[in-house]
Amino acid sequence: MERMTKLTTEDYHPETANLDVMSIAEIVQLMNKDDLKITQAIAKVLPEIEQAIEVVINALKNGGRLFYVGAGTSGRIGLLDAVECPPTFSTSPKLVQAILAGGSDAIMVAIEGAEDDYTLGEEELKKQQLSAQDVVIGIAASGRTPFVKGALVYAQQIGARTISLASNPQSVIGAYANIAIEVITGPEILTGSTRLKAATAHKQILNMITTTSMIKLGKVYKNLMVDVHASNFKLRERAKKIVCEATGVSYEQAEGILEQTHFQVKLAIVMLLTETTLDTAERLLAQSEGHVRMAVELKKD
Secondary structure: OOOHHHOHHHOOOOOOOOHHHOOHHHHHHHHHHHHHHHHHHHHOOHHHHHHHHHHHHHHHHOOOOEEEEEOHHHHHHHHHHHHHHHHHHOOOOOOEEEEEOOHHHHHOOOOOOHHHOHHHHHHHHHHOOOOOOOEEEEEOOOOOOHHHHHHHHHHHHOOOEEEEEEOOOOOOHHHHOOEEEEOOOOOOOOOOOOOOHHHHHHHHHHHHHHHHHHHHHHHOEOOEOOOOOOOOHHHHHHHHHHHHHHHOOOHHHHHHHHHHOOOOHHHHHHHHHHOOOHHHHHHHHHHOOOOHHHHHHHHHO
């Protein structure tokens, strides 16, 4: 196992030796300055992120699922991204899932020893009946977490595509991934606290992966969330605004058409833009595999 002292995320930050006696203003200014390195680090791994997105899109198009696997902060970041997909894109909760070392109990309280259990990563994926159609993204700032390594090794054994996300070069988990994303954010201002720069970089990368994948799967028209799950007042109001923005109709017209479609925004937009019935709009969306722009073009043809 790699010694922690060799990891850049565990290095001593040269500007923060006196962190404990700095003023509040000095600390937040330094944190803000240090966070500027995140965007620069991500820019260097954009080609790998693009490759990862292509793998995810292909899997989701063909009946596969996306699993985030991580321990501690890394696992919680995966969970945060996964749970936002259903309300934002009306996806099944099973499409994008997060597996945390220690299970759901680890969301609020660290489970001692869980991240060091190599076999547990494999066991958790077996519980989800992982298949060769699926994609597993192993997340570990250190790049060495045994729980994550075990999950990636098992995923490769059964033919699933694997992606690693770490913040150290030549990471251990990267050796067990089809695509290794190593976003080097450097030492943290609080030595070893990878919930800072490293975790923020990882969250931004997961944003890129799921958002871009959903765009390419037809969940977006123009820059609008046309597959939003209108499950409460706020989201129903957002749905009406989206229909108004996409079609130019009034608030009242948007409300009326959405009631006809049971607040399925895509259907409402296609009905309005093509001046067709609900049945015809459903057919056009089916033919276009859920892409609004393509559905409208099909009607024109």
